[in-house]
Amino acid sequence: MAITVRTFEKLGDAASAVMSDRGARFLAGGTLVMRAINEGDVAITTIVRTSDPALTQIRTAGARIELGAGVTMAQILANRDLAFLHPAARIVGGPAVRNMATVGGNLFAHAPYGDFTAALLALGATVSVSGGYSASDTPLDEFLSARDRGGTRGLVASVTLARPAAPDAFRFRKVSRVKPKGIAVLSIAALLPVAGGRIAGARVAYNGLSPAPMRARGVERALEGRSLDEAGIAPAIAACAEGISPSDDAIASAWYRREILPVHLKRLLLGQA
Amino acid sequence: MSKTAVQFRHNGSDVAVFVDGGANLLMTLREGLGDTAPKYGCGQGTCGVCTVLIDGEPHLSCLTLAETVAGRSVETADGLKNGPDLHPLQDAFMDHFAAQCGFCTPGMLMAAKALLDRNPQPTREEVVEAISGNICRCTGYEPIINAILAAAGTRGARRA
Ligand SMILES: Cc1cc2nc3c(=O)[nH]c(=O)nc-3n(C[C@H](O)[C@H](O)[C@H](O)COP(=O)(O)OP(=O)(O)OC[C@H]3O[C@@H](n4cnc5c(N)ncnc54)[C@H](O)[C@@H]3O)c2cc1C
Ligand code: FES
Ligand code: FES
Numbered sequence: 169m170a171i172t173v174r175t176f177e178k179l180g181d182a183a184s185a186v187m188s189d190r191g192a193r194f195l196a197g198g199t200l201v202m203r204a205i206n207e208g209d210v211a212i213t214t215i216v217r218t219s220d221p222a223l224t225q226i227r228t229a230g231a232r233i234e235l236g237a238g239v240t241m242a243q244i245l246a247n248r249d250l251a252f253l254h255p256a257a258r259i260v261g262g263p264a265v266r267n268m269a270t271v272g273g274n275l276f277a278h279a280p281y282g283d284f285t286a287a288l289l290a291l292g293a294t295v296s297v298s299g300g301y302s303a304s305d306t307p308l309d310e311f312l313s314a315r316d317r318g319g320t321r322g323l324v325a326s327v328t329l330a331r332p333a334a335p336d337a338f339r340f341r342k343v344s345r346v347k348p349k350g351i352a353v354l355s356i357a358a359l360l361p362v363a364g365g366r367i368a369g370a371r372v373a374y375n376g377l378s379p380a381p382m383r384a385r386g387v388e389r390a391l392e393g394r395s396l397d398e399a400g401i402a403p404a405i406a407a408c409a410e411g412i413s414p415s416d417d418a419i420a421s422a423w424y425r426r427e428i429l430p431v432h433l434k435r436l437l438l439g440q441a
Numbered sequence: 442m443s444k445t446a447v448q449f450r451h452n453g454s455d456v457a458v459f460v461d462g463g464a465n466l467l468m469t470l471r472e473g474l475g476d477t478a479p480k481y482g483c484g485q486g487t488c489g490v491c492t493v494l495i496d497g498e499p500h501l502s503c504l505t506l507a508e509t510v511a512g513r514s515v516e517t518a519d520g521l522k523n524g525p526d527l528h529p530l531q532d533a534f535m536d537h538f539a540a541q542c543g544f545c546t547p548g549m550l551m552a553a554k555a556l557l558d559r560n561p562q563p564t565r566e567e568v569v570e571a572i573s574g575n576i577c578r579c580t581g582y583e584p585i586i587n588a589i590l591a592a593a594g595t596r597g598a599r600r601a
Contacts, residue, residue, distance in 0.1 A: 171463030173445070173508055195506060199486055202504040205463050206484040215463060215506065242498070262574020263552065264492055264499040349573035 171205065175217045182218040183299025183323040192216050194323055196238055197268035199261070200277060222325070223272075226250070233331055237272025237324040241265075241284065252332055255340040256287035256357065262349045272324045275308075276315065279376055280419060283355045285312070286375035287340050289383060290357035293329040297322045312380045337361055341436045343428060345419065352376045353420045354429060356384075356436050360396065367391045367400075377412040377425060386410030387433065401437045405430045449510045451476065452520025460507040467491045467502035470517060478519035478547045482576075489575030492548035493517050499555040501574075518547035521554070530554060530592045537588035541579035548575045553589045563593055 174192075176182040186192045191213030195201045205212055223238030228249040235244070244250050244257040245266065260269050260283060274284040275295065285308070294305035299322030306314075308327070314320050332338040340357045344350030354376035361369050370391040372384040386407035394400035414425040435441070444459040451474060458473040467484075470476045470493070482488035484503045491502040494516040521528035530553050533539070540546045549572055556563055556571035563571070568589045569582075577585060 170461045173462045173506070175508075198506055198509075199501075199504050202465060202506060203485050206465065206503060212463075217506075217509075261486070262489065263555070263571060264489065264501045264574050265486060267495075267498045267500055268504065348570055 171212060172214045173217065174214060175219060177219055179218050179220040179223055179298045179323055179325055182216050182220070185214075185216045186323060187299060187321060189214055196270040196273040197240060199265055199268050200273060200281075218323075225326075228331075231330065232328050234326050234328045235271050236326050237270060237275075239271050240267060241269050241271075242267045244271075252335060252338045253287065256284050256342075259342040259344075259349075259352075259355075260284055271327060275311070275324060275327075279379055279381075279415070280352045280354075280417065282375045282381045283342055283352055286355050286373040286381040287338075287357040288327055288329060289373035289381050290340075290359045290371045291329045291332070291338065292359070292371055293327045295327050296325045298325045299323060309383060316380050332359060333361055336439070339436050339439070341432055343432055351419050354414075354425055354432070356429075356433055358436060360391070360437075362396075365395055366393050367396065368393070374412065374429075377414045377429065379413075382411060384408065384410070391437075396437055396439070398438070401434065404437065405434050408433050445508060447508055447511050449512060450514040452516055458507075464507045465503050466493070466500075466505040466507045466510055466515070469507040470502060470515070476517050476519050478517045479551075480544060480547060482544070487576070488545075488548070489552065489572075490545055490548040492551045492575065494551055494555055497555065497558060499552050499574075516551070516554075518550045521550060528554075530557070530589065533588040533592035534585070537584045537591060539580060539584040539588035545575060545577040545579075549577065549585055553592070556589070557593055561593060563590075565590060568593075 174185055186194050193201055193212045195215045195217050223236045225236045226239055226247055227234040241257040241260045244253050260266055289308050293308045295308055295311040296305050338359050342355040343353045357373045359371040360367055370388045372387045373381055374384055375381045387404045390403040390407045408430050414422040416422050446457055447460050448457045458469055460469050467479055470479055479493055479502050480490040482490035486501050486504045492499050493502045496513050530550050552572050552575050568586050
């Protein structure tokens, strides 16, 4: 069945079009939407696009970094100011996928996809929505909960995050079976601010261990005030499975995911390869 | 349902083609323009056999809405040759037995072209990364990697 394609100059108009038509789907890079169409998803009757240049802008000048929702993984990799995000952007698909896959689309990708979103979650990103219930910035944790309740309305305009204080304060690891590119068995992102040799205010996020990227709050609590050595991280490793609900899929069983999580969390925290 | 006219550059020539709403670029190239170089493998972005260059960068044509290439340049493996002369990558693929059934070859060539256009002297690791979105079920990849390095080697590849 042919689909109607509607292209708007302004994101706000595109948001109105999506909200007023149940069969409308916003198209960003299209790596998930076009896949659904190719598979014959009859629920999509209208594709909504926008040529709004604001959507593809990256702002790195101030203390906070703003990424337009239409910024691709390739754009992030081409930006030297965003070097701390490169490990998370580099592992999204192969080069062709990265030229298409956007930050905004990643926020709606379901597990095991959503690796970049896990990085944003650890970095404490907020989401700015156009046309939705809230005009102001929403913490990504809340946004993802709303997403899973089907409660996100409008279109994402941008995500905003603070640059980590030190280059080594943000760490990211994706575990996949196919190298160098493969779907995640799991991925882990950690913001590890250190004050006086001790962790202060860690944020740790997982992808692939629950329906949406999640905070590892048990790990965060256990890291507080500890040092990043074998003894210091032991309570965090013991708490690593708190709150996870991994699934069996073609990539790995839930059991396997649980088994390897402490191994990879330990390597990440100790800075091992 | 009405069709939409899409104009773009296809292997250096201006073309216009009518597309149905929701049509992907792969089917537009194959059925609308008769360019059967990009293949249909999975339609899901997984195999890379439909890889084309849009404004010089690799994209999966099966996941590209045809209308999004209006006014842009699309290159496929069909445009690599220059009259009777093959592209150095095509020569290298032949010389290194980098094609067996040949189904992955058009996508591999375009992924490799995107790499060499940007980075004429890639390392082996960079070649592996460049074709990481392209699946080959025949060759075991080694001959393909060697062919790409050899094509670059005519310009002096770094070994790493
Ligand atoms: C071969 C392949 C490999 C992949 N590998 C990975 C991987 O390793 N890691 C990973 O995380 N993902 C991966 N993906 C999934 C996907 O490519 C990424 O998650 C990508 O970031 C999705 O972005 P997109 O722009 O292509 O989304 P689209 O397909 O355009 O959109 C996806 C969904 O998000 C919605 N959406 C998009 N933008 C907005 C917005 N601004 N506001 C509101 N809704 C919006 C769309 O309506 C749609 O429902 C892969 C996909 C493929 C095909
Ligand atoms: S047909 Fe496009 S990636 Fe397989
Ligand atoms: S040569 Fe047969 S799939 Fe690559």
